[in-house]
Amino acid sequence: MGTISQDHAKLDSDTIADAIRPLVDANPSIKVKSIIAEVQSKFNYTTLPVWLKAMTANMFWSRVQLKTLLVYRESEEVQGVRVLHRIFWSFYPCMVSLRHCKPLVQVDDTLLVAVVQDGNQNIVPIAFAIVEGETTDA
Template structure:
C-alpha cells in the first residue's frame, strides 16, 4: 500500500512518543517535520503537526523533565554545582508573591539568576582584556532572556565566562548582570567591554558607579551590530561593507569616522 495520508484516531501522541523516544534522546532539537516522517515510516500514516509536536513535548518531559520540575530543582542543582566546584559563583534574586495586596509568606518567585563556573572564572585570567556581552530570547514555556559574557584567548578561541537568565533585556537586568560580572569574574581594570547599541546596556553602565567606565573599563560597540543596523536602515550593501571596513580600521582616520558612523543614524 502507498502511504496513507489521513491520520488515525488510535495513533495518539502517547503511541507516537514511545516510537520517537530514541530520536529525541539522541537529538532533543529534532524538528517536528522529522517526527512526522518517522511516524510515516513506522506506521504508514501521516499525523498532524500538532500531534507530532505534542508527542515530542511528552518525550522531552519524560527524558529531561518538564519546565515546572526544572524550575523547582534549580536551587538544588546550583547547590550541587557549588559543592562540586566550590569557587563557582551564583546569585539568585527572587520576588515575593502577593494576594490581594498582602504578601504570601513562604513563597518566592524566581526573578533572575547569575552564575559563573569556577573553570570559566579561571579561564578569563590569561585571556585578552576584552569582554563581549549579548543576549538572546528564550522560547520555552516560560519566556525570558539569556545574557552571556564571553572573552577570547590568545589563539582566538571564544571562552564563555558568565551567564544570566532574566525577564528581558531591561536596564535592571543588565545592571544585575554587569554588577555580578564585575564582582566575581572581571575583577581587573583596563578591560574593554563590547556590546550592541541597546539603550539598556548604556543605562546599566552609566549606573555602575564607574565600574565599567574609564579608566577602569572602556565600553565599545560591536561593529557587526553597527553594520547590521546600518544595512537594515539604509539597505545599501556596498555602503555596509565600507562601514564595517571603517570600523575595523586601526588608523586615526578610520577611528574618527567609525565614531561618526555609530552616531549618524541615532
C-alpha cells in the first residue's frame, strides 16, 4: 500500500484492518501504541497534529498542550514516530465566556470536560482533555 493523501478519503476501517491484521495475527498481545505507530508510518496519517495546527492558526488565543511518547518496536526506537499520550485544549470563545459565568468550575472525571454555568443556568464547556486514564498525574 502506498501513502494515502492527507485528506484520507480512502482510509477507512477496512483499510486499517487489512494493514494491522498481520501484526495482530503475529502477536496477539501487541500494544495499541505499536499499532498506532504502524498506521502512522504506513499511511503517513497525522490528523490530530494537523487539526491542532489549523485550530490554533484560525482561532487566535485558543490554547493547546499536547504530550506524546516515543514508540519502540522491540527495543528499538521508531524514528520520526510518536503517539499521543495526553492533550488539553480550550477554544478562545469558551475562555471568553468564562467571565460571564458563576465562579464555580466542575470537571467531569470520565469525559474530562471542564464546564461552568452561566447566569441562565446553561452549562458551558470551557476546556477539554484526553488522557491515558484516571490517574493522579493525568
